[in-house]
Amino acid sequence: MKEPVQMPLQASACEIEKITLPQIVSIKQASEIMNLPPYYLRRVCRENPDLAFQSGVKWYINLGKLAAYYNNKTEQSE
Incomplete structure (x- = not known):
């Protein structure tokens, strides 16, 4: 019976890029x-389509973009 061939481990010359995935949650989540009413978040999503997307009747929000939206909104009001 032949033994399996062992390939030597080599360090890769290329670097692996770090990928950060967006945190997508439902309106309810x-x-x-955010401690905000769901009807208000649905309205914000309709008015700012880059914050969320709709699948059927359900909205999904990118939390990072929503936080940035509120940070910009509070800075403008000051």
């Missing part, structure tokens, strides 16, 4: 996290 965003409502609980």
Whole structure:
């Protein structure tokens, strides 16, 4: 019986890029996290389509973009 061939381990010359995936949550989850009413978040999503997307009747929000939206909104009001 032949033994399996062992390939030597080599360090890769290329670097692996770090990928950060967006945190996507439902309106209900965003409502609980942000302590905001769901109807208000749905309105914000309709007015700012880059914050969220709709699948059927359900909205999904990018939490990072929503936080940036509120940070910019509070800076403008000051």
